[in-house]
Structure formats: C-alpha cells, structure tokens
Amino acid sequence: MKLAMIGLGKMGGNMAARLLRNKIEVVGFDFNATVVNEIAAKEGMIPATSVADAVSKLEGQKIVWMMLPAGEITENQIKDLIPLLSKGDIIVDGGNSNYKHSQRRGAMLAEHGIGFMDSGTSGGIWGLDNGYCLMVGGSPEVGATMTPILQALAPNAVDGWAHVGPVGSGHFTKMIHNGIEYGMMQAMAEGLELIKGKEEFNLDLAQITELWRHGSVVRSWLLDLTAEALKDDQKLEAIAPYVADSGEGRWTVVEAVEQGVAAPVLTVALQARFRSQDSQGYSYKLLSMMRNAFGGHAVKKH
Numbered sequence: 294m295k296l297a298m299i300g301l302g303k304m305g306g307n308m309a310a311r312l313l314r315n316k317i318e319v320v321g322f323d324f325n326a327t328v329v330n331e332i333a334a335k336e337g338m339i340p341a342t343s344v345a346d347a348v349s350k351l352e353g354q355k356i357v358w359m360m361l362p363a364g365e366i367t368e369n370q371i372k373d374l375i376p377l378l379s380k381g382d383i384i385v386d387g388g389n390s391n392y393k394h395s396q397r398r399g400a401m402l403a404e405h406g407i408g409f410m411d412s413g414t415s416g417g418i419w420g421l422d423n424g425y426c427l428m429v430g431g432s433p434e435v436g437a438t439m440t441p442i443l444q445a446l447a448p449n450a451v452d453g454w455a456h457v458g459p460v461g462s463g464h465f466t467k468m469i470h471n472g473i474e475y476g477m478m479q480a481m482a483e484g485l486e487l488i489k490g491k492e493e494f495n496l497d498l499a500q501i502t503e504l505w506r507h508g509s510v511v512r513s514w515l516l517d518l519t520a521e522a523l524k525d526d527q528k529l530e531a532i533a534p535y536v537a538d539s540g541e542g543r544w545t546v547v548e549a550v551e552q553g554v555a556a557p558v559l560t561v562a563l564q565a566r567f568r569s570q571d572s573q574g575y576s577y578k579l580l581s582m583m584r585n586a587f588g589g590h591a592v593k594k595h
Contacts, residue, residue, distance in 0.1 A: 295319070307421035309332055348374070368398075412470070532592055533578070
C-alpha cells in the first residue's frame, strides 16, 4: 500500500517511519524540508516538495494522512485537498481535532465522494518503537481500506487499534482518553508531592515509584515513565511548575456539561493545570515532566 503523510513533526515523522518499516510506501511532505530529507534518507520515504506534489505521487485510490495542529490549519488543508482528490479517495485526520469538527468535515467530504477517517492517536514519542494506540471513526468501507495501515502503525495486527464507530467517534474517544489521562496524572503528582513533603521519613521517590511498578494496582506506563525520570532527578529544580493544557481536556469537560454527567475528577484536573500557570508547587513540576516523558511536550524552564 501507499499513502501520503502530511506533517512530519514528532508524531507524523515517527508514524511515517513506522509505516515504512512495515512495508507501507509513504510519500511525505512537511514545510521543514530538512525533516523531509532526513526521513527520506534514513527510512526510504518518497520526498515531496508540496502537498500537491505528494498527492501527484500516489496511484489508484489515494490516501492522505494528515498529522497537523487542530483547528484552522487542519480545516484549510482539507479544503485545499478536495480539488486534488477524486471520488473514492480518503483523507485521514490523525491530529487532535474536536470530534464535532470531524463530523462536519466528514459530511462535507462525503458530498464530494471523498472518504474520511478521524484517528485518535496515542503513543507519543514512543510510538515508533512500541506502536500506536489508534481509535478511528469512519464508514465500514473506509475502515476496511485502512485496516492494513492501522495494523502497521499499531503494536501488532490485533491489538492497539479499533474502528470504534462512525465519523467523529475516533476523535471523541481520544478526547475522553485524554481527559482520563489528566486525572491520572494529577492524582499521581499530588500523591508524590505528599510523599516528598513528609520530611521526617526522608523518603526516596525514585525507590517508591520503582516499587509501585511491580505488582501494585497503580502500575502503568505513566508510572514507568515517572519512575525513570525520577531516577535521574528528584528535585526537578530546572523545571518550572507550569503545565500547559491541550484542547482535549477542555472539550472533555464541556462534553460532561452538555451530557449533564458529573465528572469532578476530570474537571478539577483541568482546573489544576489552569492554576499552575500562575502558581508554584512540586506537583506541577511532576506534571510537566510527565507530559515531556510520554509526548515530548516542551518543558518550561526556570
């Protein structure tokens, strides 16, 4: 199979590399020509000098997978792709778009006979080696076409990917996933700050987080990353207690309000991130470190 990957940042570049290593041909474009050339040289990707050039290098049914920032950039790119594609071609949005926008975009593309898949993509900077968790929405026909590509990106052909429902459901599922992630991170950060604050015991956070990784009910990949980071630095003095929030956490809380469903933990976790932006505290340093560990998000330094 063959597809075009538009956007070769931390996620898109690694996804292109993983596809190539699993015998899926990739034509890649990014405005950073250096990145395009590096992936082409290292992984065998077919380089493109523009989106139009990338599409022109596809044959038969054309598949364009976008890894772009949510919002206007994604919206405009989809509109620009329409005249370059034909009926039966497919656009995949693998970014963190609002699911309501994906529903609208899917309906718009359907009017042109172009298939659409929204892919909630989790795995961060570790996905190249470990595989990605993919939550995808789309029609059964689009799902069937995309199956080999999803299997190549996932940890294996069976696990870590699922066609969860119609257009919009992939990004909706990922939105809730990220809301839960906020709550898990907040609980872990607050608990570890309490351990650090019990000075009379002089507890070793690296030892304790490593201990919890084996047999405890709180063991998780997030704990693995936290334990690994704390081995090298428990004080986190270089990290500012500032935690950015991405759109999915906000959208999850809005969804809870719209459904009239109580989601106090997810809501408070989001509010805690707001508070970090004008506050001080060790737990916020931990949250910032965790985001960097799994997703490569920028850390604000002192």
